[in-house]
Amino acid sequence: xxxxxxxxxxxxxxxxxxxxxxxxxxxxxxxxxxxxxDADKARLSLSAKILxxxxxxxxxxxxxxxxxxxxxxxxxxxxxxxxxxxxxxxxIASVESVDSILKDGKGRLSELxxxxxxxxxxRINEDRQALGSRFSxxxxxxxxxxxxxxxxxxxxxxxxASSQLQSISASVYADEVERVRTECVSVGEExxxxxxxxxxxxxxxxxxxxxxxxxxxxxxxxxxxxVTNLLDFLNTFEVKNVMGDTELGNTLxxxxxxxxxxxxxxxRSHDSLRASVATQVGKIQExxxxxxxxxxxxxxxxx
Numbered sequence: 001x002x003x004x005x006x007x008x009x010x011x012x013x014x015x016x017x018x019x020x021x022x023x024x025x026x027x028x029x030x031x032x033x034x035x036x037x038d039a040d041k042a043r044l045s046l047s048a049k050i051l052x053x054x055x056x057x058x059x060x061x062x063x064x065x066x067x068x069x070x071x072x073x074x075x076x077x078x079x080x081x082x083x084x085x086x087x088x089x090x091x092i093a094s095v096e097s098v099d100s101i102l103k104d105g106k107g108r109l110s111e112l113x114x115x116x117x118x119x120x121x122x123r124i125n126e127d128r129q130a131l132g133s134r135f136s137x138x139x140x141x142x143x144x145x146x147x148x149x150x151x152x153x154x155x156x157x158x159x160x161a162s163s164q165l166q167s168i169s170a171s172v173y174a175d176e177v178e179r180v181r182t183e184c185v186s187v188g189e190e191x192x193x194x195x196x197x198x199x200x201x202x203x204x205x206x207x208x209x210x211x212x213x214x215x216x217x218x219x220x221x222x223x224x225x226x227v228t229n230l231l232d233f234l235n236t237f238e239v240k241n242v243m244g245d246t247e248l249g250n251t252l253x254x255x256x257x258x259x260x261x262x263x264x265x266x267x268r269s270h271d272s273l274r275a276s277v278a279t280q281v282g283k284i285q286e287x288x289x290x291x292x293x294x295x296x297x298x299x300x301x302x303x
Contacts, residue, residue, distance in 0.1 A: 007184035013242040014089040016081060016159050017098065019070070021063050022151035024141070026050055030134040048134050053123050055116040059150060062112060066105045066152070070098065073198035075232035077101075079191050079240055087157070089187065091239045095156075106152045113150045117143055159184065188243050193292075195240060196248055200288040202230045203255065207285050210267065210278035219274065224264040231259060251287045258284070 030048045032041045070078045071088065077098050078088040090098050116123075120143060128135045141149065161176040209222040234256050241249060258280055267274045 007181045007188070009243050010089070010184040010188055011160055011180075014079065014091055014159075015095065016087055016157040017078070017090050017154055018087045018157060019102070019154045020086055020151070021066075022149055022153070023059065023063070024051070024056075024146065024149045026052070026056065028136070028139045030131075030136070034133070046134075048131050048139075050127050050131075050139055051116075051123055053116075053119070053126070055112070055119060055123070059109065059112045059116065062105060062108055063152075066101060069101055073194065073233075074202065074229050075236055077236065077239075079242065080194050081187055081190075089191075089242075090156075091242055093239045102152060102154050109150060109152055113147055117146065120146065191240075192243050192245050192248070195237065195245065196288065196292050198233060199237075199248060199252060200285070200292050202233055203281060203285045203288055206230060207278060207281045210274055210281060219271075222264070222267075227259065227262070227264050227267075230255070234259070247291055248288075251284060251291065254287075255281075255284050 026049055027047045028050055030046050032044065032046050035041070035046060037044070068076065070076050077094040078090055081087050081089050124137075124140050127140075159180065161173060161180050165176055166173040206226055209220050209226055212220040214220055234252060237249070237252055258277065262277070267277060
């Protein structure tokens with residue numbers, strides 16, 4: 001039994017990875033006793049935030065940094081999947097880079113956790129003062145348990161039907177092949193739609209800033225990130241374009257040629273250059289919008 005081309009693109013060019021982040025929850029339910037409100041207390045709940053400190057913030061920031069480097073639609077290395085929460089597709093060419101990011105993050109996490117452990121008693125005392133009668137020692141695990149709560153774990157998964165299953169039951173294997181085919185086709189459509197939508201959002205944002213004016217009639221101010229975000233996307237596109245979306249690739253090739261050698265300061269310093277680039281970006285935006293429309297998907301653009 002064979003699998004069609006779209007499904008084969010997924011199976012041959014990607015591998016699945018399951019990524020999990022472990023942390024301590026920072027919200028704790030506390031008693032409503034003594035709280036005077038004009039409502040049925042049985043329908044309400046009161047919570048306390050614990051460990052609101054720079055050491056815990058540093059761990060949250062690390063998790064955010066890792067997620068952005070992996071799944072951010074502009075520069076992330078991973079592709080969306082429809083399998084389950086926390087499971088992504090890794091283009092084969094990006095496997096070593098993804099693994100390096102996760103290993104580095106795990107090492108950095110160990111250091112940050114030890115920073116929190118070193119001041120843990122002090123931070124508990126600060127919470128005792130801040131939370132008053134709502135403070136509870138039961139909300140704070142032991143040091144050993146605290147260490148165990150923080151983690152970054154991952155494992156790579158096979159997407160294809162198990163060859164072992166084929167030797168067990170031909171009919172069950174056939175059903176599994178069809179399930180894989182259907183899921184991979186859906187994932188392929190999602191990947192194309194995600195890349196097209198991300199490209200449109202970035203180009204639209206650039207066009208609005210380059211062609212727009214503020215309330216005083218002056219050209220809109222823009223940050224360097226307007227250009228660098230788009231360049232980040234262009235630099236990762238070829239690797240992430242596992243479905244071989246030539247229409248999107250050709251349109252982004254025009255964008256790449258337009259930005260070649262162009263800097264944000266050039267656009268700020270030369271009005272005629274800015275106007276010319278804005279016009280060309282507008283044409284590319286229209287091309288991308290037509291690609292997104294053909295996907296029959298609603299893309300939410302940034303404000």
